[in-house]
Amino acid sequence: MTDQQQAHNEHHEGSHNHRETFEIHGAEVFTESHMHDQAATVSLAICPNEGATFAFATLVTAMQDIASRAEAAGGIIGHIKAFAREENGAFAHASVTAAGLAPTCEGDVSASFGEEADIQLVSIVLLISFEELLSICRDVLG
Amino acid sequence: MPEKPNVLILSGFLGSGKTTVLMQVIARLRAKNGPDYRIAIIENEIGSASVDSSIIQDAGYSVTEMLSGCICCTLIGQLIPAIEKLTEELEPNLIILEATGVATPETMGNNIRKYGGNPVRIVSLVDASRWQKILLALRILLEGQIEPADVICINKIDLVEDEELNEVERTVREMNANAPIVRASASSQMSDADLDALIGELT
Numbered sequence: 001m002t003d004q005q006q007a008h009n010e011h012h013e014g015s016h017n018h019r020e021t022f023e024i025h026g027a028e029v030f031t032e033s034h035m036h037d038q039a040a041t042v043s044l045a046i047c048p049n050e051g052a053t054f055a056f057a058t059l060v061t062a063m064q065d066i067a068s069r070a071e072a073a074g075g076i077i078g079h080i081k082a083f084a085r086e087e088n089g090a091f092a093h094a095s096v097t098a099a100g101l102a103p104t105c106e107g108d109v110s111a112s113f114g115e116e117a118d119i120q121l122v123s124i125v126l127l128i129s130f131e132e133l134l135s136i137c138r139d140v141l142g
Numbered sequence: 143m144p145e146k147p148n149v150l151i152l153s154g155f156l157g158s159g160k161t162t163v164l165m166q167v168i169a170r171l172r173a174k175n176g177p178d179y180r181i182a183i184i185e186n187e188i189g190s191a192s193v194d195s196s197i198i199q200d201a202g203y204s205v206t207e208m209l210s211g212c213i214c215c216t217l218i219g220q221l222i223p224a225i226e227k228l229t230e231e232l233e234p235n236l237i238i239l240e241a242t243g244v245a246t247p248e249t250m251g252n253n254i255r256k257y258g259g260n261p262v263r264i265v266s267l268v269d270a271s272r273w274q275k276i277l278l279a280l281r282i283l284l285e286g287q288i289e290p291a292d293v294i295c296i297n298k299i300d301l302v303e304d305e306e307l308n309e310v311e312r313t314v315r316e317m318n319a320n321a322p323i324v325r326a327s328a329s330s331q332m333s334d335a336d337l338d339a340l341i342g343e344l345t
Contacts, residue, residue, distance in 0.1 A: 034188075036188040036212060036244060037244060038244075038280070039156075039188060039244045041188050076275070076276065076279055076280070077156075077157070078155070078156030078157060078243055078244070079156040079157035079243065081193040081194075082193070083193040083196045083197065085196060085200065091196075091200055093193070093196075093197055095157070097156070097157035097269070097272065098272065104329075106197075118196070120193055120196070122187075122192075122193055124156055124188065124243070124244075126244075126279070126280065127279060
């Protein structure tokens with residue numbers, strides 16, 4: 001870690017790289033969130049439980065819900081992106097840049113992904129706190 | 143020590159289409175220069191995960207990630223070493239750096255030129271469909287992204303009417319009087335001429 005990074009981290013102590021884990025139906029969600037200037041960033045890694053699968057369509061719906069709630073809270077959506085990939089190559093990707101707009105999707109968005117899959121949801125919203133954005137994400141997915 | 147490659151910085155607000163344009167730029171460079179043309183990609187994200195990296199990797203390209211910070215400020219000390227390492231290991235013809243959507247490219251460009259010795263070209267993207275809304279709240283950030291650009295791509299023109307598009311271009315021009323402006327809808331395939339306008343004389 002450089003001196004600059006250490007100084008930056010000390011300056012932002014408490015607001016940088018907040019981590020927590022919560023459970024949703026059939027999966028565990030690992031979160032990392034922080035503020036960067038005016039941008040609240042929440043990164044979620046979704047890990048399906050053993051034997052369970054997670055439908056990508058759930059994320060697509062969640063993204064739209066997060067966008068609506070974040071804008072209602074006074075935020076400006078930067079972007080909300082979801083990605084899932086199985087070891088066998090199956091993948092899906094979706095992106096939202098504003099509430100009320102259909103997500104841009106690629107791959108097999110109707111697919112479900114298992115415990116070995118890489119499933120991510122990253123939300124960046126400006127003008128709200130990361131605590132508020134994380135709370136929105138937790139409520140929407142839970 | 144390998145020759146210092148050119149660096150193309152892709153800048154622009156979150157969701158403006160940087161990754162979409164990046165993929166088309168890569169394809170155009172390969173078409174022009176052949177499959178042996180080596181491109182190294184650096185992805186910068188303020189989040190701890192980069193969805194864009196996964197997309198680019200899935201398309202068959204290798205990506206160096208710089209996460210959980212911004213290469214114009216918090217990660218600035220890591221940028222030159224990352225470029226030097228890529229140069230040493232891959233000997234790329236070109237390095238493309240996709241900055242996070244809240245980055246301003248002037249400092250990173252100046253640092254790369256001064257401390258890395260690499261020629262730099264800054265391409266800044268504008269999301270025509272959200273420009274007016276974002277401008278109201280985040281003018282200083284947008285100015286920081288547009289002012290230092292060598293070329294500006296006004297993207298998502300298919301989502302706005304001509305009158306609004308002209309107003310977007312007018313305000314962009316106020317921020318940068320000289321850079322060429324390319325109007326595009328990158329969700330469709332951009333023309334070779336438009337992509338060449340973004341790439342410039344880098345290759």
